[in-house]
Amino acid sequence: MFSLNMPPDPKEMAAIEARRNREKERQKRVFDVRTRVIGVDVGALNSQVEERKLREATERSKEEAYGTSQVQYDLVAQMLEKEEAERTRRLAKKVQDFREQKQQLKNRREFDLWDPNQLWKGFPALHSNSDPYCGPASMQCFSGEDVEKATCLRMQQEQFRCSLEKQIQERQQARIDEMCIDDLHDKLRLAMETRATQLAKLEESCRISMRCAMANANKAQVLPHSWKGMTAEQRAVIKKAQEAQRREKEARRQAERARDTEWESQAKCLAQAAMELEEQERELCAEFRRGLGSFNQQLASEQKAQQNYLNSVIYTNQPTAQYHLQFNTSSR
Numbered sequence: 659m660f661s662l663n664m665p666p667d668p669k670e671m672a673a674i675e676a677r678r679n680r681e682k683e684r685q686k687r688v689f690d691v692r693t694r695v696i697g698v699d700v701g702a703l704n705s706q707v708e709e710r711k712l713r714e715a716t717e718r719s720k721e722e723a724y725g726t727s728q729v730q731y732d733l734v735a736q737m738l739e740k741e742e743a744e745r746t747r748r749l750a751k752k753v754q755d756f757r758e759q760k761q762q763l764k765n766r767r768e769f770d771l772w773d774p775n776q777l778w779k780g781f782p783a784l785h786s787n788s789d790p791y792c793g794p795a796s797m798q799c800f801s802g803e804d805v806e807k808a809t810c811l812r813m814q815q816e817q818f819r820c821s822l823e824k825q826i827q828e829r830q831q832a833r834i835d836e837m838c839i840d841d842l843h844d845k846l847r848l849a850m851e852t853r854a855t856q857l858a859k860l861e862e863s864c865r866i867s868m869r870c871a872m873a874n875a876n877k878a879q880v881l882p883h884s885w886k887g888m889t890a891e892q893r894a895v896i897k898k899a900q901e902a903q904r905r906e907k908e909a910r911r912q913a914e915r916a917r918d919t920e921w922e923s924q925a926k927c928l929a930q931a932a933m934e935l936e937e938q939e940r941e942l943c944a945e946f947r948r949g950l951g952s953f954n955q956q957l958a959s960e961q962k963a964q965q966n967y968l969n970s971v972i973y974t975n976q977p978t979a980q981y982h983l984q985f986n987t988s989s990r
Contacts, residue, residue: 689986767817862903869899 767814767821865903866896866900870896
């Protein structure tokens with residue numbers, strides 16, 4: 659029999675060792691997450707990272723701008739609130755000053771009826787025995803007596819009469835002022851109309867004079883020593899020119915009135931069209947919202963049915979831990 663204890667071939671052993679080394683390097687390259695490049699586009703990943711950074715920077719800048727605008731709006735709102743509070747405070751101060759100056763308690767007509775110091779201001783019944791140091795035992799003042807009642811009534815009547823006269827005078831003065839204002843408005847309107855008429859007449863006379871001057875310049879020159887006035891033909895020409903001017907002016911007025919009427923009708927039509935467009939837009943928006951709601955409901959139903967199908971039909975066999983352990987055991 660032949661002996662099988664032959665020494666190994668050095669070349670074959672070197673090739674086997676080289677394959678082992680390459681397999682180890684490949685496993686290191688495949689299983690190392692940091693250096694693994696198989697099936698990955700590094701350029702695309704880097705571009706995605708740069709895009710994400712740019713997007714985040716843009717969002718941060720937008721948020722900073724929004725924050726700056728919000729701060730400015732807050733400052734403006736605070737300034738407006740301060741102005742409103744200051745305006746309210748000034749108004750309250752004016753009201754309080756008016757009450758303190760014009761509506762004092764002692765200035766009212768009926769103040770003497772419920773004056774808390776009325777008894778201290780009263781006079782005793784007997785003027786001859788008006789000793790302020792006499793008490794009730796001296797029988798100087800009795801309950802129910804009012805020596806100055808007639809005087810108080812006269813004073814109240816006088817105050818009421820003065821107040822009534824003052825109110826009547828104020829009303830008369832207000833009526834007179836109103837009449838004066840109306841008179842001034844009428845005078846101003848009349849003066850403006852008169853001035854406009856005068857300007858129109860002056861313009862018309864200037865226009866007529868210019869046309870007459872041009873007409874006379876086109877005719878033969880008239881000698882001063884032989885001038886005998888305007889002829890009938892000249893007067894007829896002037897009247898004809900004036901009539902033509904009047905018709906032209908009337909035509910312009912009618913054209914302006916027609917143009918104004920046309921503008922008003924167009925404005926009304928545009929307003930009506932805008933209202934109709936707004937109504938159509940509202941209807942379309944409502945219809946779109948209704949359609950979107952129904953579409954979302956249908957989409958939700960379909961997604962729910964798809965998820966139920968996946969859970970009940972497709973994903974019925976849940977993988978075990980042994981199933982996952984078979985991966986990443988070789989570089990091939």
